[in-house]
Amino acid sequence: MSEKGKGKVEVFDSEEDLSVSLAKYTADLADKFSKEKGSFTVVLSGGSLIKSLRKVVEPPYVDAVDWSTWHVFWVDERVVPKDHDDSNYKLAFDGFLSKVPILPGKVYAINDALPAEGAADDYETCLKHLVKSNVISVSAATGFPKFDLMLLGMGPDGHVASLFPGHENEKWVTFIKDSPKPPPERITFTFPVINSSADVALVVCGAGKASPVHPALGNDQNSDPLPVGLVFGQGYSFQAVSCML
Numbered sequence: 536m537s538e539k540g541k542g543k544v545e546v547f548d549s550e551e552d553l554s555v556s557l558a559k560y561t562a563d564l565a566d567k568f569s570k571e572k573g574s575f576t577v578v579l580s581g582g583s584l585i586k587s588l589r590k591v592v593e594p595p596y597v598d599a600v601d602w603s604t605w606h607v608f609w610v611d612e613r614v615v616p617k618d619h620d621d622s623n624y625k626l627a628f629d630g631f632l633s634k635v636p637i638l639p640g641k642v643y644a645i646n647d648a649l650p651a652e653g654a655a656d657d658y659e660t661c662l663k664h665l666v667k668s669n670v671i672s673v674s675a676a677t678g679f680p681k682f683d684l685m686l687l688g689m690g691p692d693g694h695v696a697s698l699f700p701g702h703e704n705e706k707w708v709t710f711i712k713d714s715p716k717p718p719p720e721r722i723t724f725t726f727p728v729i730n731s732s733a734d735v736a737l738v739v740c741g742a743g744k745a746s747p748v749h750p751a752l753g754n755d756q757n758s759d760p761l762p763v764g765l766v767f768g769q770g771y772s773f774q775a776v777s778c779m780l
């Protein structure tokens with residue numbers, strides 16, 4: 536999606552239906568990219584997204600997907616140890632990664648021994664190495680890394696990743712120490728990276744999130760832009776919404 540409002544919007548009656556559709560969408564994209572280039576780079580969010588991904592680690596997908604081609608990243612992470620209940624890595628490990636044979640060397644968690652700024656720099660350096668070794672491509676349009684699929688959630692305040700209202704940055708990975716949603720210290724991909732992805736799935740579930748998602752769908756031109764309204768994609772974008780709009 537290169538312009539706001541050009542994404543495909545799917546609205547589901549239930550979170551169960553959303554989850555079934557998200558599994559097919561993710562598995563189909565993994566298959567497409569794996570056949571085209573032998574790898575699939577996917578970026579996870581924390582929060583409710585991991586629960587919504589549950590069907591992809593169940594039959595038929597769990598057996599049909601070629602997990603050996605997957606490279607897994609995080610769009611944002613809390614600066615806590617990997618075994619902490621607030622860790623997005625732990626959430627993804629418990630609900631997703633522990634159920635599939637993705638090679639541990641292709642799972643790129645943040646360095647949890649570093650403080651926020653160091654962890655953000657370290658993750659950006661890791662991405663730059665992976666660009667050099669052609670694991671991650673670069674967007675010809677933006678010069679930023681181009682992941683195959685960015686799986687985004689959205690908070691009730693309209694935040695995506697750990698990009699809260701008023702946040703701007705031209706780095707690949709940045710950090711915050713004052714997140715309005717606990718825990719306060721986080722690292723996060725920036726909008727140029729998010730918006731350079733080949734595909735972006737914005738997975739939003741629940742009536743409480745109906746109002747902030749309107750700008751992302753191009754339905755509300757007048758209100759102040761929320762972070763979710765700044766999400767675009769370079770290619771086909773899938774936005775799954777199960778709330779009343």
Ligand SMILES: O=C1O[C@H](COP(=O)(O)O)[C@@H](O)[C@H](O)[C@H]1O
Pocket residue numbers: 580581582583584611612613623687688689690691694695696697716
């Ligand atoms: O703090 C975070 O919140 C958002 C949204 O979470 P949700 O539980 O409301 O879906 C999440 O996408 C992000 O990765 C996480 O760090």
